[in-house]
Amino acid sequence: MKFELKTEKENYSKSFLHLFGIVFFVTLIIILCDVALKLGIISRNNDIEYNCRLLSVEKSKLHFKKISSLSNLKSKQRIWEFCSEVIK
Template sequence: MKFELKTENENYSKSFSQVLGILFILALIIPICDIALKLGIISRNYQVYYNCRLLSVEKSKTNFHKLSRISKLKSKQRIWEFCREVLK
């Protein structure tokens, strides 16, 4: 009769490598999410600046609507004040 004994070292090394793999993936996901959030903020600021410049040239209803949606301001007066501050 032949007996084979499995040691626990194989199980520990597999679970250890799985934990390291998960930590590595998390270490990649966190900076990528941070970069994505910062790019979103930069994009929003660029849109506000661009639309304020458009509004200063052409005072159309669509430009007010776009800025109202981006800045969440409803009145035209507040949008004008907001754009004055942005374009300074």
Template sequence: MKFELKTENYSNSFTNVLRYVLIIALIIIFCDAALKLGIIARHYQIEHKCRLLSLEKSKSNFRKLSNLTNLRSKQRIWEFCREVVK
């Protein structure tokens, strides 16, 4: 009698699990990087709009800053921009 043990199924399933774990890890890393880039871009937009507001006090600049910062009054926007531009 000859006895053979097939190990192909175990190694194949291990590589599949490892592949899925790596794919999920890459997705998490890319999503985290995308969120951080979004935060950086938003901060840059706020800083840029505050600098524009210090040069040109237009209604559109106030409106754009209001949308970005969720501040509604012009006085609060001015105070916020003073802190950002420092």
């Protein structure tokens, strides 16, 4: 008959490995969320710049609406001023 005894050293190593895995997973989630937020900001800025360039070529009501929704500006005059700063 063979007896096996578990030592405390094995329990500590398993709990440390488990804790390390949890910390790694949480860190990975935080980094991915940060990257997703930054990509959203970059996408929004590119969309604003693109629509401002289109607005400077073709003064369409659709372009005013798109820029208004992206930048939270309601006045056409403010949109023109905003786009002139963006295009510079």
